[in-house]
Amino acid sequence: MQLGTLALLLTQTANVLSQTALLFFLGVGLTLIFGIMRVVNFAHGTIYMLGAYIGYSLARVTGSFWVALIVAPIIVGAVGVAFEAGILRRLYGRDGSAFLMVTFGLALILGDVVQIGWGASALRVAVPDLLSGVVLLLGEPFPDYRLFLAGFGVVMAIAIWQVLERTRFGLLIRATSQNPEMARALGTDVQLIRSGVFGVGCGLAALGGVLASPLVTASLGMAASMIIDAFVIVIIGGMGSFVGSLIGAFLVAFVQVFGNFYLPELAIAFIYLIMLLVLIVRPGGLLGKED
Amino acid sequence: MSITPKTKRRNLIAPAEPKTQRLLNRRKVLTGMAAGAVTLSMGPAFLRRASAATGPIKIGMPLALTGPIGIVGQQIKRSCELWAKMKNASGGLLGQKIELVVEDTGGNPAACVRKTQQMVDRDGVRIITGIVFSSEALALAPKLKEWNTIFMSSSNGDGRLTADALVPNFFRPNTSGPMGARTVSLHLRQSKSNKIAALGLDYAWGHNSVQVFEEEMKRAKKNFVGKLFAPTGTKDYATYIAKLKDLDADAVFLVLQGDDNNAFLSQAKQFRLGEKMELLTEIVDLDSIRAVGDASLGLMGSSRYSFTYNHPKNKEFVALWQKEYNNVPDTFEGESWQTMAVLEAGILKAKSIDAEPLRAALETVELESVKGKLTMRKCDHQAVQQGFMVKVVKREGFSHPVPDVVAVYPGDVTTPRCNKTSYDD
Known part of the structure; x- marks a missing residue:
């Protein structure tokens, strides 16, 4: 039986939302780090992969995907904080290429660490039992897990937004991002904020990695295929913009899902076309500030 | 809201050294590196000549x-x-x-x-x-x-x-790819499945195998309903799965490998694709089976090699x-x-x-x-x-499913004629 148009639209839209969630976790971390530290984190894709692998081991040891989902981002976040405090901190004041090189180096090292520690084969992460079923959307089976992804994405996006808007930590982040000198003069420990934000950004990427692993397995190829999407999202949305990363993630997911369906030959080119257009019309990104 | 700085940040770049000096430094370094490389490469070349006759x-x-x-x-x-x-x-x-x-x-x-x-x-x-x-x-x-x-x-x-x-x-x-496609098509000739689709990786191997398979299906008087290609490194196969359902195929021939294969099989299982159509693949390998676990059960395909033969x-x-x-x-x-x-x-x-x-x-x-x-x-x-058709099954003594050989086709049937990529019968 062919799919009805409505059923098709519905399942594809649900797909867009679940993919948006995965891409958002990656993009928002990257954009937060850039906004606060002016650091383009080249290791972001590898951090995402590290999250998936650590999540795999945690799920195996504890037998629970949920433990992995909570603990893996914390561990990876701690790695991020250590990296910021140990290495990045010494480089503020240098030009951007120093950060590019050092984060690229981190990507290479972590990539090898993962290969040595976990081996080259892809590793299976099962969908948690609770979500292994399907719901019928107009008669079409749709995985519970993907619905969960979409819902979890919305919840997390609201949570991050509220933290940035309503909490003191969020206020300090915004202050530091707008004017670090002034923030420091007013008694904010800017150094601490930077470490914290780098850790949170890495933790969010790891969260994305854990969530993606039941869909794609934990594999060494994860890093390379995701980092490009992450950069596209951030460039479209605007470096440093939270809402921008949400919009960027949605656009990329939309083009990947619907583009691949209706215009498969052009779908890949289309994403870069959008990026190019944004760069021409608004060089700072849709919601970014030019500088 | 935005967390980008509103004002342009002060330029924190250290004062640049004079350009000439920087060039000189770089040139010095480059010359040094080149000299080192020449020295290094001369050594082995010299040794190589001496050892060519008896060397490893x-x-x-x-x-x-x-x-x-x-x-x-x-x-x-x-x-x-x-x-x-x-x-x-x-x-x-x-x-x-x-x-x-x-x-x-x-x-x-x-x-x-x-x-x-x-x-x-x-x-x-x-x-x-x-x-x-x-x-x-x-x-x-x-x-x-x-x-x-x-x-x-x-x-x-x-x-x-x-x-x-x-x-x-x-x-x-x-x-070769055509031989794998041929083995699957020999299997399909005896199958009830009539509407057949194909999904391959979007590079040389995928296109070549899908093309051979399409020709095979047409000769076998099957209804070839469509072919899809996914770029290597595709993470979300949901769109392709939806398309396969939309094509309403009875069976789909897969030319996927590595991460793509794992992503597809995991997601196909989550979307219950196997309940709608027979999944046949050009290559069945253990690494994918281990990576996707039970999502591979029931998968059939040609196997370039199986330890169970x-x-x-x-x-x-x-x-x-x-x-x-x-x-x-x-x-x-x-x-x-x-x-x-x-x-x-x-x-x-x-x-x-x-x-x-x-x-x-x-x-x-x-x-x-x-x-x-x-x-x-x-x-x-x-x-x-010979060409082997295998089916992924559970077997005692293994922590993962294994490919079981279900049919063996002789070499003169599976190998194309000389210098050909396709078959006549």
């Missing part, structure tokens, strides 16, 4: 060890290493030790050509093997004559390598492998083992590793390998060999 047999392996299909390269490497170890333990070949020269290409054809060129120039390699991607193999083929080097394929699937793109120094002891040579190989690696050999481990057996037979017959005599010897190799009887064909350098 160097086999170049410029292969993808990283990237989405890096796992295939890892398998090939493991297999060749065991082969070299066994041979060296019994005195080598023609009284010479075997030495493998391994480099990672990342699956990039340009890098593959560059690294092979280095192996030929620097290490004096005259035999290469293990190349993972057909696109890399197609890039190397035109250079083989100039390099005076024999290319032993252990995984390259693109049919054109032994047809339009055939060069005299290329040999394919392994099962019942043959004395294979049993011997599996036992050896288990002893060495405490595991059963995977698809490309068996395939590479067969390729090295053909190479070994050729070298022993030619009593030389020079391209000219070795080529003549390889053209007439006939042997019993881990996959049964194999005959190297002089006309297009393709090995005529």
Whole structure:
């Protein structure tokens, strides 16, 4: 039986939302780090992969995907904080290429660490039992897990937004991002904020990695295929913009899902076309500030 | 809201040093590096000349060890290493030790050509093997004559390598893509499934196999309802799964490998695709089965090699492998083992590793390998060999599902005619 148009639209839209969630976790971390530290984190894709692998081991040891989902981002976040405090901190004041090189180096090292520690084969992460079923959307089976992804994405996006808007930590982040000198003069420990934000950004990427692993397995190829999407999202949305990363993630997911369906030959080119257009019309990104 | 600074940030870049001085520094460094490189490269070149007559047999392996299909390269490497170890333990070949020269290409054809060129120039390699991607193999083929080097394929699937793109120094002891597609189509001829679709990776191998399969289906009077191609490294297969459902196929032929295959199989299971249509694949490999677990159960496909094939040579190989690696050999481990057996037979017959005599010897190799009887064909350098249809099942004693051989097709039915990529009947 062919799919009805409505059923098709519905399942594809649900797909867009679940993919948006995965891409958002990656993009928002990257954009937060850039906004606060002016650091383009080249290791972001590898951090995402590290999250998936650590999540795999945690799920195996504890037998629970949920433990992995909570603990893996914390561990990876701690790695991020250590990296910021140990290495990045010494480089503020240098030009951007120093950060590019050092984060690229981190990507290479972590990539090898993962290969040595976990081996080259892809590793299976099962969908948690609770979500292994399907719901019928107009008669079409749709995985519970993907619905969960979409819902979890919305919840997390609201949570991050509220933290940035309503909490003191969020206020300090915004202050530091707008004017670090002034923030420091007013008694904010800017150094601490930077470490914290780098850790949170890495933790969010790891969260994305854990969530993606039941869909794609934990594999060494994860890093390379995701980092490009992450950069596209951030460039479209605007470096440093939270809402921008949400919009960027949605656009990329939309083009990947619907583009691949209706215009498969052009779908890949289309994403870069959008990026190019944004760069021409608004060089700072849709919601970014030019500088 | 935005968390970008509103004002332009102060320029924190350290004051630039005068340009001339920087240039000078860079030039100094570059000169130093160049000098070092020259010194280093002279050493081995000097030694090489002295040792060419008696030195080890160097086999170049410029292969993808990283990237989405890096796992295939890892398998090939493991297999060749065991082969070299066994041979060296019994005195080598023609009284010479075997030495493998391994480099990672990342699956990039340009890098593959560059690294092979280095192996030929620097290490004096005259035999290469293990190349993972057909696109890399197609890039190397035109250079083989100039390099005076024999290319032993252990995984390259693109049919054109032994047809339009055939060069005299290329040999394919392994099962090609068209042969895999043929095996699946022989199976489908007897199946009730009538509406057939195909999904392949969007590069040389995927397109070639899908094309051969489409022709096969048309000859078999099946209704070929459509073909899809996904770029290597696709993470979300939901769109392709929706399309397959929309095509309303009874069966789909998959030409996927590595991470893509794992992502597709995991997601197909989550979308219950297997309840709608039969999933058939060109390559069944253990690595994917382990990675997706029960999502692979029931999957059928042609297998280039399966450790479950019942043959004395294979049993011997599996036992050896288990002893060495405490595991059963995977698809490309068996395939590479067969390729090295053909190479070994050729070298022993030619009593030389020079391209000219070795080529003549390889053209007439006939042997019993881990996959049964194999005959190297002089006309297009393709090995005529059996085709295997397997089904992924649970088996006692294994923590993961295993591919069980359900049908074996003779070599003269599965191998295309000379210099062809397709079949007549």
